[in-house]
Amino acid sequence: GQNIDQPTEMTATEGAIVQINCTYQTSGFNGLFWYQQHAGEAPTFLSYNVLDGLEEKGRFSSFLSRSKGYSYLLLKELQMKDSASYLCATYQGGKLIFGQGTELSVKP
Amino acid sequence: GAGVSQSPRYKVTKRGQDVALRCDPISGHVSLYWYRQALGQGPEFLTYFNYEAQQDKSGLPNDRFSAERPEGSISTLTIQRTEQRDSAMYRCASSLGQGGTDTQYFGPGTRLTVL
Numbered sequence: 001g002q003n004i005d006q007p008t009e010m011t012a013t014e015g016a017i018v019q020i021n022c023t024y025q026t027s028g029f030n031g032l033f034w035y036q037q038h039a040g041e042a043p044t045f046l047s048y049n050v051l052d053g054l055e056e057k058g059r060f061s062s063f064l065s066r067s068k069g070y071s072y073l074l075l076k077e078l079q080m081k082d083s084a085s086y087l088c089a090t091y092q093g094g095k096l097i098f099g100q101g102t103e104l105s106v107k108p
Numbered sequence: 109g110a111g112v113s114q115s116p117r118y119k120v121t122k123r124g125q126d127v128a129l130r131c132d133p134i135s136g137h138v139s140l141y142w143y144r145q146a147l148g149q150g151p152e153f154l155t156y157f158n159y160e161a162q163q164d165k166s167g168l169p170n171d172r173f174s175a176e177r178p179e180g181s182i183s184t185l186t187i188q189r190t191e192q193r194d195s196a197m198y199r200c201a202s203s204l205g206q207g208g209t210d211t212q213y214f215g216p217g218t219r220l221t222v223l
Contacts, residue, residue: 094164
């Protein structure tokens with residue numbers, strides 16, 4: 001089975017950096033995804049890690065450690081529009097298993 | 109180009125009625141997925157298709173739920189004899205590859221309310 005844990009809520013200040021952690025236990029692993037979901041909208045793809053290390057994409061970076069069952073999403077130069085839910089998901093056998101999501105609030 | 113579309117966007121039904129939710133994936137996308145999402149939670153996998161073949165239906169809650177994709181394009185999720193606990197957002201997603209690690213693109217969802 002799979003179990004994914006991420007914090008329920010986080011708050012950060014505009015212009016700052018925030019790190020959202022995700023830990024997982026899974027019997028099989030083929031990659032880890034991060035999605036962003038604004039209130040009332042569909043999830044949208046942010047990043048995908050299959051190998052250990054850091055993947056950087058503009059203001060967003062994602063890190064994976066397979067031996068530790070750990071990933072994080074790093075958001076730099078926070079903007080008000082970054083207020084959203086951030087969903088960690090593991091990929092196994094053709095399907096995504098999502099965590100509950102981390103609701104990020106960016107304050108001025 | 110057009111993204112994933114779903115219809116209806118909102119469905120209100122009475123307990124015991126059957127409902128059919130439709131998903132139109134991105135043109136050319138081989139894989140199609142159905143999820144259910146409760147408020148404040150991540151999407152929960154229900155089932156997925158490669159072309160017209162249902163590959164995994166392990167997430168369907170019980171035998172009142174079924175899905176089909178007869179021509180490998182549009183898919184329908186059917187819930188028979190709806191119950192109040194079926195109320196949720198039902199989301200469809202599609203990806204270019206055959207259930208691989210290709211990005212899944214989500215539709216706007218159908219908000220189902222069972223009275």
